[in-house]
Amino acid sequence: MKILVTGGTGFLGSVLVDMLVRRGNDDVSVLSASGRSADGAKAIQASITDRDAMHRLIRGFDVVCHLAATVDESLPLNEIYRINVDGTVNVFDACIENGIPKVVYASSVGIYGDLNGLIGNESSPMNAASSYERTKKEVEYLIPAFRQRGLTLINLRPVIVYGPGSPMWHKTVANIISGKPYIGTGQNKWPLVHVDDAADAFLLAIDSDDEINDDFIITGPRAYPYKDIVKAIKNSVNRKLPVPRIPLTILSFLSWVNKVMNSVVGVPYVVTPFKVKRFSRDREFITNKAKEAFGYQPKIDLNEGIQSLVAYHKKYFDK
Amino acid sequence: MRVCIVGAGEIAKVHIKGVNKIEGAQVVGILDRYYTRGEMLAEMVEEGHGNPIAYVDYEKMLKEQNPDVVHICLPPNLHFSYAEKALQYGAHILVEKPFTVTLKDAERLYEIADSKNLKICPMYNHLFDKAALEVKDLVHSKSIGDVVNVESYYGFNLGGAKSKYNLKGSAHWVYDTPGGHLLNIGPHILSTMLEFTGADNVEFIPMAINRGKAREGMFDEYRVLIKNGENTGSFTLSLNANPYFHFLNIYGTKSSIFYDIANWHFKKQALNPKFPNALARATNNLSVSWKGITSTIGATLQSLTGRLTHFDGMWELMSQFYQSIEQDLPPPVSKEVNLATVRGLETIENVTSIQSV
Numbered sequence: 001m002k003i004l005v006t007g008g009t010g011f012l013g014s015v016l017v018d019m020l021v022r023r024g025n026d027d028v029s030v031l032s033a034s035g036r037s038a039d040g041a042k043a044i045q046a047s048i049t050d051r052d053a054m055h056r057l058i059r060g061f062d063v064v065c066h067l068a069a070t071v072d073e074s075l076p077l078n079e080i081y082r083i084n085v086d087g088t089v090n091v092f093d094a095c096i097e098n099g100i101p102k103v104v105y106a107s108s109v110g111i112y113g114d115l116n117g118l119i120g121n122e123s124s125p126m127n128a129a130s131s132y133e134r135t136k137k138e139v140e141y142l143i144p145a146f147r148q149r150g151l152t153l154i155n156l157r158p159v160i161v162y163g164p165g166s167p168m169w170h171k172t173v174a175n176i177i178s179g180k181p182y183i184g185t186g187q188n189k190w191p192l193v194h195v196d197d198a199a200d201a202f203l204l205a206i207d208s209d210d211e212i213n214d215d216f217i218i219t220g221p222r223a224y225p226y227k228d229i230v231k232a233i234k235n236s237v238n239r240k241l242p243v244p245r246i247p248l249t250i251l252s253f254l255s256w257v258n259k260v261m262n263s264v265v266g267v268p269y270v271v272t273p274f275k276v277k278r279f280s281r282d283r284e285f286i287t288n289k290a291k292e293a294f295g296y297q298p299k300i301d302l303n304e305g306i307q308s309l310v311a312y313h314k315k316y317f318d319k
Numbered sequence: 320m321r322v323c324i325v326g327a328g329e330i331a332k333v334h335i336k337g338v339n340k341i342e343g344a345q346v347v348g349i350l351d352r353y354y355t356r357g358e359m360l361a362e363m364v365e366e367g368h369g370n371p372i373a374y375v376d377y378e379k380m381l382k383e384q385n386p387d388v389v390h391i392c393l394p395p396n397l398h399f400s401y402a403e404k405a406l407q408y409g410a411h412i413l414v415e416k417p418f419t420v421t422l423k424d425a426e427r428l429y430e431i432a433d434s435k436n437l438k439i440c441p442m443y444n445h446l447f448d449k450a451a452l453e454v455k456d457l458v459h460s461k462s463i464g465d466v467v468n469v470e471s472y473y474g475f476n477l478g479g480a481k482s483k484y485n486l487k488g489s490a491h492w493v494y495d496t497p498g499g500h501l502l503n504i505g506p507h508i509l510s511t512m513l514e515f516t517g518a519d520n521v522e523f524i525p526m527a528i529n530r531g532k533a534r535e536g537m538f539d540e541y542r543v544l545i546k547n548g549e550n551t552g553s554f555t556l557s558l559n560a561n562p563y564f565h566f567l568n569i570y571g572t573k574s575s576i577f578y579d580i581a582n583w584h585f586k587k588q589a590l591n592p593k594f595p596n597a598l599a600r601a602t603n604n605l606s607v608s609w610k611g612i613t614s615t616i617g618a619t620l621q622s623l624t625g626r627l628t629h630f631d632g633m634w635e636l637m638s639q640f641y642q643s644i645e646q647d648l649p650p651p652v653s654k655e656v657n658l659a660t661v662r663g664l665e666t667i668e669n670v671t672s673i674q675s676v
Contacts, residue, residue: 076491078328081353134355141354264623 003206004061006031006048006091007068008041011166012106012158016065016199017041023203031057032068048087051094058091059098063206066091067106073131084135085142092146092153104205107157109191109217109285111137114277120191120285122157122215130278140215147213154205158218159285163195163305164312173310176233181244183251186227188282193220194300194308201296208294216290220298220305223284232306251276320344320641322369323384323410325377325401326392327351327360330415333630334390335363337637344641345369348384350377377401381408388644391415394492395502399424402439406431411438411644413637416506418661420496425661429654440640440650441657443510444632447639450583451511451632454569454576457587458515463571466550469515471508473565474557477532477539498668500533500558501541505667507565509660510652511580512545512552515569518659521547527671532558536672543667583627584614 003020007013008030020028021040028041035045046053048068058064068091070083088105095103112120113127128137140155147153162169176182201218224232230243255276261267290296300308322344324331331349338344346369349357357373364371374380381389381404389405391398391414399419402412406428418441419425432439445451457463477500493499513521524544532539539559545552565580578585586607621627639651 077356078491081356085353128355134359138353138355 001025001062001206002027002029002060003063003065004029004031004044004058005041005065005067007066007106008032008038009034009036010067011163012161012195012198012202013065013067014038014165015163015195016067016202019199019203020206029061048091049082051090054090054094055097058094058100061100063102063104064091064095064100065104065106065202065206069106069132069135071132077131080131080135081138084132085138088139089142092142092151096146096149096151101152102206102210103151103153104202105139105143105153105155106202107140107155107215108133108136109157109159109283111140111157112283114281115283117282120217120283121287122217122289130274143215152210152213154208154212155215156201156205156218156290157215158198158201159191159193159220159223161195161198162192162309164309166195166309169309170313173233173313176230176243177237177239179244181246182226182230183246183276184226184248184280186230186245187225188280189223189225189284190229191219191223191283191285192229192302192305193218193298194305197298197300200299201290204290204294204296212293214289214293216293216296217285217287218290218296219285219287221301224302228302229306232302233310235303236307236310248276248280320387320644321347321384323348323350323380323386323389323405324360324371324392325350325389325405326394326397326415327353327356328392331360331390331392332363333633334392334413334637335360336630337634339363339365339368340634341638341641344388346371347386348372348374348380350374350380377404381405381410386410388413388641395420395496396492399428402428403431406435406437406439409435409437411440411640413440413442413640415442416510417502417664418506418657420502420665422658422662422665425658429658438640438644438650439654439657440636440643441506441510441652441660442633442636443506443652443656443660444630444636445507445511445580446514446632446652447635448580448583448632449627449635450578450585451580452635454567454578454585455514457576458569458571462574463569463576463587464573466515466517466569466571468550468570469512469545469552469567470570471512471552471554471565471567472557473504473508474555474560475563476561477558494534497537497672498664499537500539501527501556501664501668504556505541505664506660508554508556509663510656511567512554513547513656513659513663516545516547516550516552518653518655519547521545521659521663523663523666523670525667525670527667530559538671541667541671543663545663582615583618584611586610 003026005013005017008017009032017030017038020026029044030037030041031044031046033047035043037043044057046057110133111126111128112124113129126137128134198218255271255273258270262269322338324334327349338346346364349360349371351357354373354375361371361373389410389412391401395417398414402414405412493503527538527541529538541556543554567578567580569576575588576585636651643650
């Protein structure tokens, strides 16, 4: 199969490209703004925000996996929307115009925002709150119209993806090892999926029946209380570490003080009320839809996943 | 009153906060090219001030919501077409600055509004800050005699390390619109000056240069002379000088006002029939210092207690505009000042563009 992966140099994209190359029977191309690629894959340098380039370059593929997006919420709002929404529209439009048979798109469970204590599935209400989450929700609003125009689009919504190579998780592990406190009691559940499992879901979607044209949440084996994640990290570094906690109410108060000081005298943000709220979200998704449609089954549990993450970054943590 | 907001960017948030303060005003629709940005803004609408629906289709919003007032909070090149459509649907319009890019467009909007008995208001909020309201009262009551000359300065170091006005990213319209920096800041400078020089027969003599902050063919330094009958004025707009400073000095036949717009205080210079002697110079300085101390303490206390904010002028202008609609009064910014402001910006841009060629 001729497969194009946009964002194939990112965290999840690079693992997917590596898997595609390793299985050996595909002609894999990676489209990225940097022009970088992976061994065994062709590099195409272009930005998804360049509409003409998308129409010129996205042709002749059997499947397009669209993973390119920015998660950098420090960018101006216009810029995040330009990349994540306008860029995605450019890719989807090009796919329709050039008759691409199948698109696999990386959305996110971020579209659901806070689940308000309920267990989430594909039909849960979309309460996206952050700018990144809202851009993903915006695309979700547009997807039915693309399908109506004839696009076969498998829309995958992974939960929080973790594993080797993730800058966010590198920072999380470094924080825990350096003894920085975590927020609250740690009872709040984080829905995690290992990057290898998430990439496997994309592979299965690529190979799935042609009539599948639907939305799927991609979960790990289960959601984990944050304290269990911290414990798994501690165990994997094989070191006795103190893990201090900071009560949620105190950090919430400090974040509001920070907010007021920022608006009155320009004190830079250390922590925002929104970040505190997001960190302490209690979320769990339970669904079999992806399993029933194309046989997706997560394989990597928390301890194994965290071990792979810590092993990858070990050289930094040992310093 | 049923209110629709067009454009869900940063400035629209301030408009929503303003509507939240107006009794009886209900935000019923928010238009943006993205639904989720409209939804984000809708969350800011307080209880009792509507439960707005997010739209991406302007006509659909106007048809379904039938607004009394439409706020245009879009990039300037879109102001005319969206404002025109709102007027055609019978809504009063409040338009962000710059009102329109060309005088022809501005005149056309007034033509439509006049024919339908609708009101127009540009967001020239610097005329409505608390201190500005006092200054206007003093000048219009002839407390400083007749206005002779008005001078203004507006400067900051765009993109400098400590600049408050570092417009993030390159996506801001000022970078892509011809005369962008002038269109962004010029309406504040000109509208405040023309309020005091008069706007009926005003002429503009501009010059401009680019020290490197603006793109090629654009400018970052403007100097403009203004003449309206016997009244004169001049202003400087600098995107290179630090710190951020914005003042307006109004020189009258009896007395003068020094209005520090950046720091929200003004000083009316004491009447001095003769040139000052040594004692008068000292007491003048003391008087200026004392006024500075009392204004600073007052503004700081009001700011800390939330009674004075950066957006008070905008909210005051909105309040006055809504009042003018309800009571069928003239809008808070006159047609004359608005059209002269648009004409001034267009003239400055045209003349300086020719200079650059």
